[in-house]
Amino acid sequence: MLRIGFVGTGLIAWAHGMGLKAMIDGGVIAAQITVAHDASGDRAQGFASTLGAESVPDLDAVMAGCDVVWVCTPTSAHRAAVDAAIAAGHPIFCEKPLATDLASAASLVEAVGAGRVPSQSGLVLRSAPVFRTLRDITASGTYGRPMAAVFRDDQYLPIQGRYGFGSRWRSDVTQAGGGCLIEHSIHDVDILRYCFGEVATVAATTSNYAGHPGIEDMASVRMSFESGLTANLTSVWHNILSRGSSRSIEVFFEEAMVSLTEEFQGPLHIVTSDGVEERLCPAPQWVHDLPLGHDEVGLAVRAYVEADRDFITAVEQGVQPEPSLGEALMAHRLVDTAYRSADGGGVPISLS
Numbered sequence: 001m002l003r004i005g006f007v008g009t010g011l012i013a014w015a016h017g018m019g020l021k022a023m024i025d026g027g028v029i030a031a032q033i034t035v036a037h038d039a040s041g042d043r044a045q046g047f048a049s050t051l052g053a054e055s056v057p058d059l060d061a062v063m064a065g066c067d068v069v070w071v072c073t074p075t076s077a078h079r080a081a082v083d084a085a086i087a088a089g090h091p092i093f094c095e096k097p098l099a100t101d102l103a104s105a106a107s108l109v110e111a112v113g114a115g116r117v118p119s120q121s122g123l124v125l126r127s128a129p130v131f132r133t134l135r136d137i138t139a140s141g142t143y144g145r146p147m148a149a150v151f152r153d154d155q156y157l158p159i160q161g162r163y164g165f166g167s168r169w170r171s172d173v174t175q176a177g178g179g180c181l182i183e184h185s186i187h188d189v190d191i192l193r194y195c196f197g198e199v200a201t202v203a204a205t206t207s208n209y210a211g212h213p214g215i216e217d218m219a220s221v222r223m224s225f226e227s228g229l230t231a232n233l234t235s236v237w238h239n240i241l242s243r244g245s246s247r248s249i250e251v252f253f254e255e256a257m258v259s260l261t262e263e264f265q266g267p268l269h270i271v272t273s274d275g276v277e278e279r280l281c282p283a284p285q286w287v288h289d290l291p292l293g294h295d296e297v298g299l300a301v302r303a304y305v306e307a308d309r310d311f312i313t314a315v316e317q318g319v320q321p322e323p324s325l326g327e328a329l330m331a332h333r334l335v336d337t338a339y340r341s342a343d344g345g346g347v348p349i350s351l352s
Contacts, residue, residue, distance in 0.1 A: 002031040002312065005066025005090075007059065007081040008073030009038040009047035010166030012095055012122075016070055017051050018297075019305040022290040029312050035065035039077075043166060063088035068315055074169040075100050075176055075183075079108055086115035091315045093308070095122040097186050098328050100177030102336040109325045120311045120321035121328035125191045127306040129281040130266035134251070135195045137258060143272070144254025146196055149231035153180075153188050155245035157210055157217060157237040173214030181206065181219040182335050185235040188247070189223070189338075190323075190331035192233070198226045203348040204338035210237070221338050224348070244296075264303045 004020060006013050013036075023029045033053045038044035041055065048055040056062055062069065063084050071081045071094040078094060085092045092112065098121065099105040112119045125131055138146055156163075159171045169175040176183055181204075193199060201224045206216035217237035224230050247263040257271045266281035282288075287305055292298040314321035333351070341349045 002029070002316070003034040003065065003067045004031055005034060005062045005069045006036040006047070006053075007038075007062055007069060007071050007084075008077070008095075009036050009040075009044045010072065010074075011163060013047060013070065013072035015301055015304050016072065016093075016308055017047065018292070018301045019290075019308055021051050022292045022301070023305060023309060026286075026290050028286060028290070029309060031312060035062050037062045039073075040166070059084040063090060066090065068093070068312070071095060076174060079104065082108055082112060086111060086117055089115075089117060091118040091311075091321075093120050093122065093311050093321075094325065094328075096328055097177065097182050097332055097335070098325060099332075100173075100175070100182075102332050105329050105332045109329050112325055118315050118321055119325050120307075120314070121323050121325050122307070123187060123190050123323045123328060123331065124304055124307040125187050125263065126194055126323050127310065128264040128303065129283055130260055130262065130264060130268060131191050131195060133266065133268060133279065133281045134249075134258065134260070137253075137268075138195055143256035143258070143270075146227065146229045147252045147254060149192065149196070149229060149249065149251045151188055151192065151231060151233040152236075152248045153185050153233070153246075154236040154238060154243070155184065156239055156241050156243060158183070160239075161241050171210075171212040171215055173212075176215065178335075178339065179206075179208070179212070179215035179217055179219075180235045180237045181216060181221070181338060182332075184237075184245075185219060185221075185233065186328075186331050186335050188233055188235065189221070189334040190327065192223060192231050193330070193334070196225050196227060196229050196231070199334060199351055200224045200226050201348040201350050202334060202337040202341055203346055204341045205346045206339070206342040210239075216342075219338065219342070222348070223334070264299075 033051045036048040044055040068091045069085045204221040207218040219235040221233040250259040259269045268279040270277040311321045
């Protein structure tokens with residue numbers, strides 16, 4: 001029986017914890033959530049009591065009470081939790097971004113590699129059926145080469161509304177490292193690379209409307225790929241509390257335009273000279289069958305379960321989990337390049 005520990009019990013920990021509990025209750029994984037720790041004891045206690053775990057006072061107690069650990073703290077606290085897990089020899093699931101800056105992220109990855117513990121990053125969009133299908137379409141060449149992609153990612157500033165629970169740290173650059181680009185759209189640059197290959201150059205501009213120092217709430221990023229594709233990403237944090245997190249993508253291939261507005265299960269809309277096709281991208285049946293509601297919360301939690309199950313399966317089988325921390329480091333490098341471009345007036349910067 002694999003014992004699971006949590007460091008950090010904010011919103012993202014709830015997403016993982018509820019999904020893991022549903023997989024345990026549904027017989028999908030043989031595990032138990034045993035311990036949880038948070039800088040807020042009350043927050044940890046609420047999380048632990050709901051999921052049948054014990055709230056513990058420090059990192060040592062977490063490591064003593066688990067076999068694998070989910071690191072879900074604010075970004076600046078990742079390293080301390082990761083170092084404790086390395087010392088205990090525990091496999092690590094670490095949320096993104098790994099650190100507040102590129103050098104610290106590289107140091108964390110080096111430490112995990114030296115510690116020889118299995119590790120996986122929280123780049124969960126790679127588990128989404130719709131992006132796996134988009135990647136397969138690209139690799140197949142069915143519609144020719146990809147030419148251009150337009151990607152919009154928006155959500156309301158995540159220090160309020162449903163995010164307000166435990167997320168005020170996202171307005172503090174010392175804890176978060178930046179705003180919408182590093183905190184949210186690190187997923188986007190990663191999924192673009194996942195679907196379309198290596199990036200040649202990055203150019204970007206950023207803006208700060210909300211006024212939190214160092215926390216950009218608009219980023220416009222132009223990525224040129226080695227394949228010849230050009231992708232334009234717009235990332236926005238606004239104050240429209242009635243509008244939830246949303247991603248929209250349009251990709252023009254030589255012979256088709258492929259688009260999506262639902263980032264986990266699709267469908268993909270494919271327009272060719274022959275007409276319009278709606279390609280369904282359902283999650284596996286076991287995901288639908290989990291003892292979770294089919295409301296907004298249940299659907300949001302289901303978005304995390306495949307990545308979490310993949311991590312547990314890899315640990316049990318003794319293979320390297322994916323996506324690795326190295327992939328998260330590459331995504332951070334793309335974000336860092338975008339920031340450097342923005343600081344330099346938006347000039348393109350080569351990644352070679």
